[in-house]
Amino acid sequence: MIIENSNHQDIEEIFRLYRLATDFQKTKNIVLWPEFERSLIETEIDKKRQWKIVINNEIACIWAVAFSDPQIWGEKNAAPAVYIHRIATSPEFRGQNLVAEIVDWAKKYASENHKRFIRMDTVGENTPLINYYKKCGFDFLGLTKLQNTDELPGHYHNAEVSLFEIDLSGTN
Structure with a gap:
């Protein structure tokens, strides 16, 4: 398994994984991802x-990171954090605990970038996903109603989000 930055040659596969993730979301009766802008x-x-994450020369999983997420995290955005967004796993690699691999990677990435927190969100109250993220080491901070979603993708508009955090203070 290799974790590395995506490149422009990966764009079509990234969008394929997003489409597959949205198809999977439809089967779970949860909020669907919109089609993301190519420019993003x-x-x-x-x-x-x-x-x-590349396994056997195939892209198994993708995600994006940011160092700021004020529209979702509000005042907490002032704290030094890595924000993980849009994890999408290829169906061939589901069930291999890749989010736990991302968490291990994110702990090192956060430390290298002098960040105290690893944070994620998901739209709605998806209990199985909440439990999975907790199993991967995140604290579930609860649901919050977003106030200003003008600059966020459509699935955040008029939505409540589940917030997750790992506090790295005091850890190696």
């Missing part, structure tokens, strides 16, 4: 914020 993904790649 290109910018994340250019800024080295789009990541992938």
Whole structure:
């Protein structure tokens, strides 16, 4: 398994994984991801914020990171954090605990970038996903109603989000 930045040659596969993730969301009766703008993904790649796990020369999983997320995290955004967004796993690699691999990677990444927290959110109250993220080491901080979603993708509009956090203070 290799964790590395995505590149422009990965864009079609990234969008394929997003479509597959949305198809999976439909089967779970949860809030669906919108179709993301290509320019968003290109910018994340250019800024080295789009990541992938490669297993046997195949992209198994993708995600994006940010160092700021004020519209979701509000006042807590002032604390030094890495925000993980849009984890999408190829169906062939589901069940291999790849989020736990991302968490291990994120702990090192956060430390290298002098961040105290690893944070994630998911739209709605998806109990199985909440329990899975807790199993991966996140504290579930509860549900919050977003106030200003103008600059967020459509699935955040008029939504409550589940917030997750790992506090790295006092850990190695």
